[in-house]
Amino acid sequence: MPVVNVRTSLLSKIFSEMTLEEIIEKLPYLGLDIEGLDEANDKIRIEFNPNRPDFSSENGIVRALKGILDVELGCPSIHDLRTSSSSIMVDEQLKNVRPIIYGLVAKRAFPIDNEELTQLISMQEDLHNGIGRNRKKASIGLHNYDALTFPLLYKGVSRQVKFIPLDGKKECSLAEILSDFDVGKKYGHILEKFEFVPILLDSKDKIISFPPIINGNTTRVDQATSNLFIEVTSVNPKSAKDILSILSFELSDMGFDLYSVIVDSTFHKKIVTPILKPYKLQLDFNYVNRMLGLELTHEEILVCLQRSRCEGIDKGSGKLECIIPSYRIDLFDKVDVCEEVAIGYGIFNLEPLHPSTYFPGRKNNQSIVFDKVRDILIGLGFMEIINPDIISKSLVRDVFLEDGHSDKKLVTLGDSKNTEFELLRNSLIPSIINTFSKNIHEKYPQKLFEIGKTFSATENEIREDWLLCVSIAHNTTDYTEIKSNLESLMKYCFNAIVTTPRYDTNYFLTGHSARILLKDQKIGEIGEIHPQVLENLNLRTLITVFEFNLSTVVNILNLDQIRIV
Structure with a gap:
């Protein structure tokens, strides 16, 4: 979860009639978590949910606190958004590359200080990672307004064009930035399939930005800067609108006067930004x-x-x-x-109440089965874990290596604000291997299991199933070890025997994997994890795993009507 630093002195100054302890006590009721308090350095570290990107700065948190503490009520508004003749022309060549650009100008009489600049850059990165999807959907450029001349031109050029990048000393071609700079290596894949790449120039042909990679050095923002130009480039209007709106309120809270920018595109209608209408x-x-x-x-x-x-x-x-x-x-x-x-x-103020009526009940058969599975596996030395049902596409690709668990079978989330939560998992294997990757400093052997719900898309519906995943990690684990645990579980929990005919797939080591059949019906798979998967997740030990569908086992063995052993 993202974290923002808030000055304790600022909280005490704004809410002067309350103690710092009373203020901090109210923060969790805004959906915020206190990660740490460092009064000596005037900081409180606050963890916020990615669905609240306006909390990525101390001003956003103060804005919400003012409401629940009755200091300011109602919609915050920017009444003095001023019109200007500043404009950006968009070139036709960017229609299928990165066609959207929005902008605003922010001015005030005194320069930005170090704390404000730190907050603004931190917010920029949080917005890049959240709404911007690691800059793929949208990216932000912060510029010294006084160092550029309007109108601006947003156009597509070849990779041989040169300029001095941010904090650079000499001119570099766009191709060199993409291949040699860390930021180019990290985000260059966003532009790799396009013949032309986007740049933003001012009326004197100075390149001020190479989105979504890096800004130019001529408009570098520092503590002598008092007037700002903000540009947001994106692949869709909504992302650009949302990001610029959040930044507009942030800059307004900093005391800047905001001025609109006209965007004139050959393939979109002329628009005035930012768009702040509630x-x-x-x-x-x-x-x-x-x-x-x-x-x-x-x-x-x-x-x-x-x-x-x-x-x-x-x-x-x-x-x-x-x-x-x-x-x-x-x-x-x-x-x-x-x-x-x-x-x-x-x-x-909400008070818990006892139900007005007592409803006696008992566990359903499915819960009884799950508890029995837990008892057996704990007896075999395994530890239960619980992972979120929502995972990232990158984790699925790293584990399944684009095999049969492709995106086509997965249920994706619309307009997710965080790349770690993009789709509903259709297997527990990625989650359990990812857990091992987070536990590399713990002692081995590590033996984990999870009972969790999975989701898969069919033509007419989304199917939900309960799966069991069991895994072992240490330097000598192999197919024989994991299979013996599978057989023990099936014998002592279900009094059943499974067969394991050979079955090869990309994410298991060839010749060391199999399907799991119960009464000749497929219920799951078992094997040794492929070395490429281990390398993808920076694991340095062997991992074996089996996974099967508990819902299917219950149906095959008719456990809703018989008592399990």
């Missing part, structure tokens, strides 16, 4: 109370929304219109509005 969601007052289990009046709900830095309008007939500031890109459903009401009401 958006609206419609729902019922009764829906809010029903979801929260409260009996708030209409007026109380409206006040709760104001404390969450939103606005509410009573439209009559029990209808509520919620007005949401443009930087709150995490709110897009009625349930999200209910959560904001709960935050404004104060999570600490």
Whole structure:
């Protein structure tokens, strides 16, 4: 999870009527975690959820705190967004490369200080990693406005064009930057399939940016800079709009006056950026109370929304219109509005209650089976782990090496804000091997198992199954060892025998893997993990694994109707 440093002196200054302890006590009720407090260095480290990129700076956190502490209520707004004649022309050649560019100008009478610049750069990187998907979807350039001349031209050029990159001393070609610079090696793959690459020039033909790789040195921002130009390049308008909106409120909180920029494209209509218009969601007052289990009046709900830095309008007939500031890109459903009401009401004010009626019950047969599996595996020396159901595409590719578990069978998340959480897993193997990669400093042998839900897409539906994955890591583990554990589990848990006909796949070592069959029906697979997979995850020990579908085993053995041994 990303972390932001917030100055304790700033919190004490803004909320002067409260002690620092009282302020910190309220932070978790905004969905924030306290990672560490260092009063000697005037810092508190706060962990925030990636779906709240506005929390990637201390100003964003202070903005939310002002609401729940009744210092400022309602939507923050930038009333003085000033129009300007500054413009950016977009070249036709970028239509299929990186076609979107948005911008704004920020001015104030005094230069940016070190703390502000540090916060701004930190926020830039968090936005790159989140909304920007490691710069693939969007990237940000921060520039000294006074060092450039409008209008700007955003165009495509060959890789032989030269300029002086940020912090550089001499001119380098774009090809050299992509091949020799660390930043080029890291992000160059984004541009590798294009004949032309994007650059941003001012009216004097100075290259000020090579997005999404690096800025030019002529517009370098330092502590003598008082006027800024911000540009966001992207593959889609929404990402650019969201990022620039978040940055606009950040710069406004820093005391900058904001000026619009006109973007004139041959393949998109002329647009004025940033776009800061709030958006609206419609729902019922009764829906809010029903979801929260409260009996708030209409007026109380409206006040709760104001404390969450939103606005509410009573439209009559029990209808509520919620007005949401443009930087709150995490709110897009009625349930999200209910959560904001709960935050404004104060999570600490919610009181736990006992159910009005007692409903006696018992474990279902599936839970009994799972508990029996756990008992046997713990007895065999294994430790249970629990991993998230949502994983990254890169982890799947690193483990399955583009084999039968390709993206086509996976259920992906739409508009994910974090590259670590992109799809619903259809196997537990990537998660368990990734766990080993995080435990390389622990003693071996390591013996882990997980019972977890998986998801796979079919033509008409998304299928959900419960799988078991068991794995061993040490320098001499082999197919024989993992198979003996499989046979012991099946015998003592299910009183069943499985067969293991040879089956080769990319992610298992050739000749050291098999399918797992129960009553001639496939339930899973077993084998030694391929060395390439181990190398991909920086593992230096051997790993063996078996995985099978517990839901299928329950059906084959008819365990819903018989008592397991």
